[in-house]
Amino acid sequence: MPSATPIDDPLITTFGRLAEAYSRLEQWLGSAMESEAGLPHVWFEVLIRLARSEGEQLTMSSLADQIALTTSGVTRLVDRMQVAGYVERRPCPTDRRVSYAGITAAGHDVLDRAAVVHARNLRKAFGSFTPQDLTALDTALDRVREAASRLPRQP
Amino acid sequence: MPSATPIDDPLITTFGRLAEAYSRLEQWLGSAMESEAGLPHVWFEVLIRLARSEGEQLTMSSLADQIALTTSGVTRLVDRMQVAGYVERRPCPTDRRVSYAGITAAGHDVLDRAAVVHARNLRKAFGSFTPQDLTALDTALDRVREAASRLPRQP
DNA sequence: AGTCAGATATTGCGCCATCAAGCATCGATA
DNA sequence: TATCGATGCTTGATGGCGCAATATCTGACT
Numbered sequence: 001m002p003s004a005t006p007i008d009d010p011l012i013t014t015f016g017r018l019a020e021a022y023s024r025l026e027q028w029l030g031s032a033m034e035s036e037a038g039l040p041h042v043w044f045e046v047l048i049r050l051a052r053s054e055g056e057q058l059t060m061s062s063l064a065d066q067i068a069l070t071t072s073g074v075t076r077l078v079d080r081m082q083v084a085g086y087v088e089r090r091p092c093p094t095d096r097r098v099s100y101a102g103i104t105a106a107g108h109d110v111l112d113r114a115a116v117v118h119a120r121n122l123r124k125a126f127g128s129f130t131p132q133d134l135t136a137l138d139t140a141l142d143r144v145r146e147a148a149s150r151l152p153r154q155p
Numbered sequence: 156m157p158s159a160t161p162i163d164d165p166l167i168t169t170f171g172r173l174a175e176a177y178s179r180l181e182q183w184l185g186s187a188m189e190s191e192a193g194l195p196h197v198w199f200e201v202l203i204r205l206a207r208s209e210g211e212q213l214t215m216s217s218l219a220d221q222i223a224l225t226t227s228g229v230t231r232l233v234d235r236m237q238v239a240g241y242v243e244r245r246p247c248p249t250d251r252r253v254s255y256a257g258i259t260a261a262g263h264d265v266l267d268r269a270a271v272v273h274a275r276n277l278r279k280a281f282g283s284f285t286p287q288d289l290t291a292l293d294t295a296l297d298r299v300r301e302a303a304s305r306l307p308r309q310p
Numbered sequence: 311a312g313t314c315a316g317a318t319a320t321t322g323c324g325c326c327a328t329c330a331a332g333c334a335t336c337g338a339t340a
Numbered sequence: 341t342a343t344c345g346a347t348g349c350t351t352g353a354t355g356g357c358g359c360a361a362t363a364t365c366t367g368a369c370t
Contacts (some may be wrong), residue, residue, distance in 0.1 A: 005157055005267055005270065006267065006270040006271050006274050007203055007206060007207070007266060007267065007270045009270065009273075009277070011274055011277040011278060011281060011287075011289075012203070012269075012270065012273060012274055012277065014277075014281075014289065014292065014293055014296070015180070015184070015277055016200075016203075017293065017296040017297060017300055018176075018177055018180070018296055019177065019181070019200070020221075020223070020300050020303075021173075021296050021299040021300040021303055022173055022174065022177040023223035024223065024300070024303035024304060024306070025170070025173070025303045026174070026301065027223060028303065029170070038241075045171075045174070048162055048167070051162060052162070059348080059349095060348070060349060060350095061347090061348065061349080063322080064199040066175075066336085068175070068178035068179065068182060069327075069328090070328060070329085071348075071349060071350085072326075072327075072328065072330095072350075072351085073326080073327050073328070073350090073370085074220055074288045075349065075350055075351085076326075076327085076350090076351095077326085077327090080326095094334060095333065095335075095336070095347095095348085096334080097335045097336070097347065097348045097349070098335095098347090098348060098349080099348085099349070111162060112160055112161065112162065115160065115161040115162040115164065115167065116161050118164075118167060119161050119164040119166055119167055119288070122164075122166040122169075123166060124168055124306075125302055125303065125306060126166060126169075126302060127302075128298075128302055129298070129302070133295070133298065134165075134166075134169065135171065136291065136295055137299065138172065139304045140173040140288070140291055140292045140295045140296075141169070141173055141176050141295075142172060143283075143284070143288065143292075144176040144180065144292065144294065145175050145179070147174055147178040147280055147281060147282075147283055147284070148175075148179035148180045148183065148280065149179060151183045151279075151280060214318080214319095215318075215319060216317090216318065216319080224357075224360055225357075225359080226318075226319060227318085227319085227321085227358065227359080227360095228356075228357050228358070229319090230319065230320055230321085231320090231321095231356075231357080232356085232357090235356095250317095250318085250365075250366070251318095251364080251365060251366085252317070252318040252319070252364065252365045252366070253317095253318060253319080253365095254318085254319070258337075267324095293343090310343075
């Protein structure tokens with residue numbers, strides 16, 4: 001008789017696939033970016049999100065939300081990136097509690113360089129994918145992302 | 156004129172989607188498992204992989220490989236789980252360098268309980284997915300996972 | 311048998327993220 | 341205007357993970 005344990009639930013396996021796929025990609029791409037562009041992958045995530053935002057800046061809170069870190073973690077992350085000269089803190093004129101993290105010229109430079117190597121590595125990783133595969137992956141991921149963002153907050 | 160910067164490369168966006176989808180799911184499911192089953196998500200990953208393995212055990216190295224950690228991290232992770240009574244170390248009879256991590260009866264108990272709540276939460280998260288959506292996601296993820304495991308090692 | 315390169319697991323150290331607490335500020339309400 | 345809960349960010353303490361070095365062991369080659 002087959003085991004009736006819930007550890008064989010197909011959804012668990014699906015999520016396991018997602019975890020493994022992401023972890024492996026992240027490790028490979030992350031170490032490649034570190035060695036080829038001298039930029040930790042988190043820094044790249046910060047910079048690209050700042051570059052794509054209105055005014056090329058984001059509040060600490062929304063940045064924390066976008067890169068899935070606590071505001072505490074973002075405070076110190078931005079500290080380090082500020083020392084490196086890639087971002088700067090800008091006060092908010094209408095609310096003295098908030099401070100924006102904005103990308104600097106040096107940040108733009110390193111971001112562009114890193115994006116080139118990142119795109120090249122991604123093409124290496126997804127080399128076996130046809131355009132149809134990629135769009136299928138995109139839509140599937142978008143559905144997951146949407147479902148995930150609908151989830152209630154941790155409290 | 157449109158910006159010619161490589162930061163708008165569609166592959167970068169795809170990977171960003173993957174990162175965001177995974178991070179959000181992982182955070183939500185992880186904190187839920189922690190609060191509802193008293194089990195950190197990494198512990199669950201370890202236990203389910205041990206339970207599914209030949210002899211319900213795995214060498215430290217292959218375990219490290221499966222959960223995307225260094226052997227160093229696995230050493231201490233298994234330390235903690237051993238103190239909790241969920242796993243045990245077993246010497247290898249044919250090679251005295253390797254030690255197996257094996258799941259205990261207590262580990263099985265907590266794994267089964269956690270799997271129930273995990274499956275329930277997964278069903279909550281993927282509630283809007285049709286069976287077709289799920290199989291599409293599965294095949295797409297499997298292709299990514301396969302591509303990722305083909306990547307050369309970090310050296 | 312003797313030697314040595316490679317493999318396996320563990321340990322010391324430092325970095326980085328979370329958690330909890332604290333501080334300053336805002337908006338609403340009396 | 342005065343008060344008070346909520347919000348945004350920062351800081352101190354704690355814990356976990358990776359990197360590099362170490363110890364032990366294996367397998368192959370001489």
